[in-house]
Amino acid sequence: MTNTHEQQLERGTSVLEVPGHWIGGTVVAGPGDVRELLSPVDGRVVGRSPVGTPETVDRAVRAARAALPAWAATAPGARAEVLRRLADELTRRQEEIAWAITTEIGVPISFSRAAQATFPAIVTAATAGLVDEVEWEAERGNALVVREPVGVVGAITPWNFPLQQTVTKIVPALLAGNAVVLKPAETSPLTGPILAEAATAAGLPAGVLNIVYGDGPVVGEAIAAHPDVDMVSFTGSTAVGRHLAATAARTVKKVALELGGKTAAILLDDADLDRAIAETLQFAWSNAGQACGAWSRLLVPAARHDDVVRRLTAAAAAFAPGHPAEESTLVGPLASEAQWSRVNGYLETAVAEGAVVAYGGPGRIPGLEAGAFVRPTILTHVDPSSTIAQEEVFGPVLSVLTYEDEADALRIANGTAYGLTAAVYGDPARALSFARGLVAGQVYVNGAAFNPLAPFGGFRQSGVGREMGKEGVEEFTELKAILR
Numbered sequence: 001m002t003n004t005h006e007q008q009l010e011r012g013t014s015v016l017e018v019p020g021h022w023i024g025g026t027v028v029a030g031p032g033d034v035r036e037l038l039s040p041v042d043g044r045v046v047g048r049s050p051v052g053t054p055e056t057v058d059r060a061v062r063a064a065r066a067a068l069p070a071w072a073a074t075a076p077g078a079r080a081e082v083l084r085r086l087a088d089e090l091t092r093r094q095e096e097i098a099w100a101i102t103t104e105i106g107v108p109i110s111f112s113r114a115a116q117a118t119f120p121a122i123v124t125a126a127t128a129g130l131v132d133e134v135e136w137e138a139e140r141g142n143a144l145v146v147r148e149p150v151g152v153v154g155a156i157t158p159w160n161f162p163l164q165q166t167v168t169k170i171v172p173a174l175l176a177g178n179a180v181v182l183k184p185a186e187t188s189p190l191t192g193p194i195l196a197e198a199a200t201a202a203g204l205p206a207g208v209l210n211i212v213y214g215d216g217p218v219v220g221e222a223i224a225a226h227p228d229v230d231m232v233s234f235t236g237s238t239a240v241g242r243h244l245a246a247t248a249a250r251t252v253k254k255v256a257l258e259l260g261g262k263t264a265a266i267l268l269d270d271a272d273l274d275r276a277i278a279e280t281l282q283f284a285w286s287n288a289g290q291a292c293g294a295w296s297r298l299l300v301p302a303a304r305h306d307d308v309v310r311r312l313t314a315a316a317a318a319f320a321p322g323h324p325a326e327e328s329t330l331v332g333p334l335a336s337e338a339q340w341s342r343v344n345g346y347l348e349t350a351v352a353e354g355a356v357v358a359y360g361g362p363g364r365i366p367g368l369e370a371g372a373f374v375r376p377t378i379l380t381h382v383d384p385s386s387t388i389a390q391e392e393v394f395g396p397v398l399s400v401l402t403y404e405d406e407a408d409a410l411r412i413a414n415g416t417a418y419g420l421t422a423a424v425y426g427d428p429a430r431a432l433s434f435a436r437g438l439v440a441g442q443v444y445v446n447g448a449a450f451n452p453l454a455p456f457g458g459f460r461q462s463g464v465g466r467e468m469g470k471e472g473v474e475e476f477t478e479l480k481a482i483l484r
Helices: 003-011 054-073 076-092 094-105 109-116 119-128 162-175 192-202 216-225 238-249 273-289 302-319 337-352 406-413 428-436 469-474
Strands: 021-023 026-028 034-038 045-050 137-140 143-149 152-156 179-183 209-211 231-235 254-258 263-267 295-301 356-359 377-380 397-403 421-425 442-445 477-483
Touching: 021 054, 021 192, 045 094, 054 143, 054 152, 054 179, 054 209, 054 216, 076 094, 076 119, 076 162, 076 192, 094 109, 094 162, 094 192, 109 162, 109 273, 119 162, 152 162, 152 216, 162 179, 162 192, 162 231, 162 469, 179 216, 192 209, 216 231, 216 238, 231 238, 238 254, 263 273, 263 406, 273 295, 273 302, 273 397, 273 421, 295 302, 295 406, 302 356, 302 377, 302 397, 337 397, 397 406, 406 428, 421 428, 428 442
Parallel strands: 152 179, 152 231, 179 209, 231 254, 263 295, 263 421, 295 397, 377 397, 421 442
Antiparallel strands: 021 026, 021 209, 034 045, 137 143, 143 477, 356 377
């Protein structure tokens, strides 16, 4: 998109339309209502999308089932080539993708371009490149062990990283030979039509990817319950994940869940504080903290607490909230008024339970009252057992906790119901040793770079299964042993 779109977003005159569901390679209108998407900047209507029904889901599943045999029989190398072309198409559409996501959930355009619009193409290309890493067949004595597609996959994705979370599900599922029925989050549907266009241009056969829009309790529930859906892959809250898993269990489906997190970033006593603090704020407050892997807890040696807090508050000024269309904005609004109420409620509870506001705090921001803007916040004197230290906030809130020694730090870091991501800073050998003791599916040591070939997923209530990497492809397969 061009600067014209930026001006439209600023003036509230741009209304982006999702023309219909994408089923069997065609746009399908209705049945169902139309949802208006409200800007988190000022509440104006910025988009519209269809609201599907169980009948819409059934039509999409039938289309996927019909397309499945031919796609599953396509050689893995040929499937990978389609996905490489898809990566190219997504790259070509990055500016359009960035503005769509900024429009619907208020992510600053700089972050949309740097992450929201670029990661999907990177992950798609990296996944396609794994085609020769997966052991599709293996001889074991008199057995031929064959890795086959699960069948029809229902993918239910969240609003916070709309296209990124979509491709981490559908691309490995497609590489493995499955057909997919995708339900994007009802509040962030605008990249769905872009994805459909890109997939068609890449040569993906009609019906292999189907997209149904609508509410989770209706469309998501229908996907999980449908007897012709063979697997459900869901990213979202732990509570909804438990419910969908129970629904899927009634028809004994395979289920993959990527759920909540409560990431701890641990500063060992020899950590490079300048680097650690800069990166902690970035990972805590990017996307307005609306990420399952957001660094929401910072564990520091008790003796260094005051120095760390001084450095944090000094660096925090760069993260002043602003209009997401402004290139300089690092923190935009939360995705909705409902999300604002949730995060503000957590801040009020934290203060009531004894936390001290070192920066930010609850309440509306003067001059930005019309939108879902929350102050990026640093809390100190946070008890490890308090609500703010135990529950996923999903907002730009960083809690500073102190520890006495490494054993104490490990106890606090592992002391939640979650186990998705973690981070540690310090001498590389010490930090690596500490990382091995963390209960988390992915650990960043000294600010290591994102790796699309590394498996991602959680322990405990952070989920079941893995996305990305070779393991993410294998998640969408079944094993068959042919004895001869």
